[in-house]
Amino acid sequence: MPAERDPLADLLAAGGEPLRAALDAGEQRLREVAAQAGPPLDAPASETIEAGGKRLRPLLVALSALAAGRIDGEHVVPAAVAVELVHSATLVHDDIIDRAPLRRGRATVVAAYGRREALALGDLLFARAFSELAAAGDLEALAVLASASRALARGELLQREDAFDAGVARERYTLRCELKTAALFEAACRLGALPAGPPVADELAAFARRIGVAFQILDDVLDVEGPEERTGKTPGTDLLDGTVTLPFLLARERDEQLAGIDLRTLRSGEPLEEICERIAATGALHLARADALGLVRDAKEGLPDTLDPRGVELLELVADAVVERYS
Amino acid sequence: MPAERDPLADLLAAGGEPLRAALDAGEQRLREVAAQAGPPLDAPASETIEAGGKRLRPLLVALSALAAGRIDGEHVVPAAVAVELVHSATLVHDDIIDRAPLRRGRATVVAAYGRREALALGDLLFARAFSELAAAGDLEALAVLASASRALARGELLQREDAFDAGVARERYTLRCELKTAALFEAACRLGALPAGPPVADELAAFARRIGVAFQILDDVLDVEGPEERTGKTPGTDLLDGTVTLPFLLARERDEQLAGIDLRTLRSGEPLEEICERIAATGALHLARADALGLVRDAKEGLPDTLDPRGVELLELVADAVVERYS
Numbered sequence: 001m002p003a004e005r006d007p008l009a010d011l012l013a014a015g016g017e018p019l020r021a022a023l024d025a026g027e028q029r030l031r032e033v034a035a036q037a038g039p040p041l042d043a044p045a046s047e048t049i050e051a052g053g054k055r056l057r058p059l060l061v062a063l064s065a066l067a068a069g070r071i072d073g074e075h076v077v078p079a080a081v082a083v084e085l086v087h088s089a090t091l092v093h094d095d096i097i098d099r100a101p102l103r104r105g106r107a108t109v110v111a112a113y114g115r116r117e118a119l120a121l122g123d124l125l126f127a128r129a130f131s132e133l134a135a136a137g138d139l140e141a142l143a144v145l146a147s148a149s150r151a152l153a154r155g156e157l158l159q160r161e162d163a164f165d166a167g168v169a170r171e172r173y174t175l176r177c178e179l180k181t182a183a184l185f186e187a188a189c190r191l192g193a194l195p196a197g198p199p200v201a202d203e204l205a206a207f208a209r210r211i212g213v214a215f216q217i218l219d220d221v222l223d224v225e226g227p228e229e230r231t232g233k234t235p236g237t238d239l240l241d242g243t244v245t246l247p248f249l250l251a252r253e254r255d256e257q258l259a260g261i262d263l264r265t266l267r268s269g270e271p272l273e274e275i276c277e278r279i280a281a282t283g284a285l286h287l288a289r290a291d292a293l294g295l296v297r298d299a300k301e302g303l304p305d306t307l308d309p310r311g312v313e314l315l316e317l318v319a320d321a322v323v324e325r326y327s
Numbered sequence: 328m329p330a331e332r333d334p335l336a337d338l339l340a341a342g343g344e345p346l347r348a349a350l351d352a353g354e355q356r357l358r359e360v361a362a363q364a365g366p367p368l369d370a371p372a373s374e375t376i377e378a379g380g381k382r383l384r385p386l387l388v389a390l391s392a393l394a395a396g397r398i399d400g401e402h403v404v405p406a407a408v409a410v411e412l413v414h415s416a417t418l419v420h421d422d423i424i425d426r427a428p429l430r431r432g433r434a435t436v437v438a439a440y441g442r443r444e445a446l447a448l449g450d451l452l453f454a455r456a457f458s459e460l461a462a463a464g465d466l467e468a469l470a471v472l473a474s475a476s477r478a479l480a481r482g483e484l485l486q487r488e489d490a491f492d493a494g495v496a497r498e499r500y501t502l503r504c505e506l507k508t509a510a511l512f513e514a515a516c517r518l519g520a521l522p523a524g525p526p527v528a529d530e531l532a533a534f535a536r537r538i539g540v541a542f543q544i545l546d547d548v549l550d551v552e553g554p555e556e557r558t559g560k561t562p563g564t565d566l567l568d569g570t571v572t573l574p575f576l577l578a579r580e581r582d583e584q585l586a587g588i589d590l591r592t593l594r595s596g597e598p599l600e601e602i603c604e605r606i607a608a609t610g611a612l613h614l615a616r617a618d619a620l621g622l623v624r625d626a627k628e629g630l631p632d633t634l635d636p637r638g639v640e641l642l643e644l645v646a647d648a649v650v651e652r653y654s
Contacts, residue, residue, distance in 0.1 A: 037477075037481075038477075039488075040485070040487075041480065041484060090450075093450065096442075097442055097446060114487075115424055116424045116483065116484065116487050119420055119423065119424060119446075119483075120481070120483045123416075123417075123420065123449075124476075124477050124481070126450065126454070127453070127473045127476035127480070128477065130457040130472075131469070131473030131474065131477075133469075134470045135470060137466050139461050139464050139466065142458070142460075142469060145457075146454045146455070147458065149451075149453075149454035150364075150365075150451050150455065153368065153447040153448070153451040154368060154447070154451070156443065156446075157443065157444060158367070160367075160443050160444070161367050
């Protein structure tokens with residue numbers, strides 16, 4: 001199976017030398033930090049960092065800095081490293097709870113090393129995120145990162161509180177997206193733009209919040225839509241976990257039988273496949289995707305003209321890529 | 328059963344008004360921070376903070392500040408709050424791994440609320456610790472706390488790496504004590520003394536490292552010695568978990584039968600009780616306690632004359648209390 005073409009991959013080339021230098025330096029620093037974890041955590045730390053992913057959050061830091069005219073700032077690399085470390089820490093911790101065997105095609109830390117190791121590694125990556133910013137001497141940045149970390153923890157729990165509640169309010173779903181996903185996108189853009197001052201940082205944070213929610217909605221669409229070969233997850237995994245997402249909420253309004261389902265009785269296999277197909281048949285996936293597209297449009301339109309146009313262009317490409325995944 | 332008299336309880340009265348004010352303000356701030364966790368984490372956060380314990384680490388921050396002539400500093404309360412938050416975070420996380428039903432006579436967060444909740448609460452308390460210091464504007468303090476947090480994570484894992492290795496080297500045991508216990512004691516004293524400059528902070532950190540290792544040795548003695556009514560744990564719990572501690576290492580050198588035990592085959596109940604009695608019969612508990620007393624003596628002797636004598640006196644009382652627990 002050929003690898004999915006990454007719509008973000010071309011951005012690097014287009015951003016110019018300072019952008020490339022910042023992203024390369026961030027990547028190198030991430031690997032250093034992992035290697036410095038010390039035995040016995042250095043191996044799982046390095047594997048976690050090398051497993052990679054798109055580095056979307058470091059990219060947002062750098063592009064936000066570019067847009068704010070601060071790509072040459074010394075704040076960029078520590079901020080890029082810090083947001084990715086927090087992101088990695090939450091993934092490592094999430095996999096403990098979800099007992100996930102695989103992530104990004106590799107064995108998770110919890111599966112390969114154990115629960116204690118995964119817990120400690122997550123804690124260590126968290127601590128390293130804060131020390132990167134402390135070493136950079138940026139108190140305001142530290143406050144931003146701490147606030148985002150708290151939002152992630154709360155978001156994870158709201159999801160739990162709402163589990164199996166098929167009639168959860170749409171606002172509550174959005175709040176959950178904001179906390180568990182958009183908060184770190186927002187922190188990334190804010191951190192990149194911080195030296196340019198509050199108005200610019202606020203504008204870029206607002207952009208990031210919208211594309212963060214859109215990103216989560218798309219994730220939730222893909223969870224229903226699959227296919228498994230692309231998403232790496234069995235379609236309907238969220239529903240099976242009791243996580244009620246926008247596609248299901250929209251589908252329930254359109255299909256009485258879906259509205260009558262008790263999620264606690266749901267089992268994997270054929271009935272789950274059938275439910276995913278029913279959700280798709282209501283048009284809910286198109287509606288949810290349209291919502292995400294609307295958020296991306298709003299995000300792009302909200303970017304002020306005063307920003308560096310090259311940075312804006314690249315941020316817009318990222319915003320589009322967020323909703324164009326696998327579509 | 329009457330409550331154990333806390334040998335630290337009288338310290339508050341003896342320390343004068345600024346000490347009391349700092350400790351009270353720290354206590355109040357801890358409760359505020361817990362309440363601000365936001366639903367659904369505010370309840371377990373408040374219960375965790377209120378369950379309390381001795382607040383030994385905030386006390387070390389304040390006494391170190393007193394000894395360094397900085398008890399009136401604005402750094403004291405944030406540092407005291409931050410070290411206690413990190414300590415609380417690690418306890419909440421440890422209880423997930425140990426599947427512990429009770430701590431300090433109350434249901435643990437993992438038992439009362441679930442694993443996901445305990446994981447998120449620990450992460451949130453970590454993040455809050457760093458934001459307290461960030462809000463206080465002290466970058467050096469942030470670096471100290473981050474470094475201690477990393478040490479805690481590594482210490483937890485060294486213990487795991489060494490699990491069931493009955494012949495683990497004494498140096499390795501000490502390193503584990505330094506990482507999993509003494510590092511946060513050290514951070515507490517260093518944070519209290521930081522504004523007085525490196526030499527003073529280093530001296531107080533050295534004091535803290537020694538009493539931290541002594542504290543852990545005493546914990547390990549109490550794990551063998553019990554009685555359960557006082558320690559809240561079944562004697563021999565460490566051995567059952569495969570955690571080889573100083574009493575067992577010393578006992579193995581003196582009793583061939585103990586040296587021949589395969590810890591993996593150990594079961595709770597009578598055989599465990601018997602092993603604890605055999606360890607005690609070798610005199611290993613006295614030897615380990617003597618080691619701890621020696622560390623405390625070295626710690627006290629290492630405190631320079633240039634420190635505030637009232638602070639020194641109280642630190643010495645804390646050092647003594649560390650090894651006089653339940654003895």
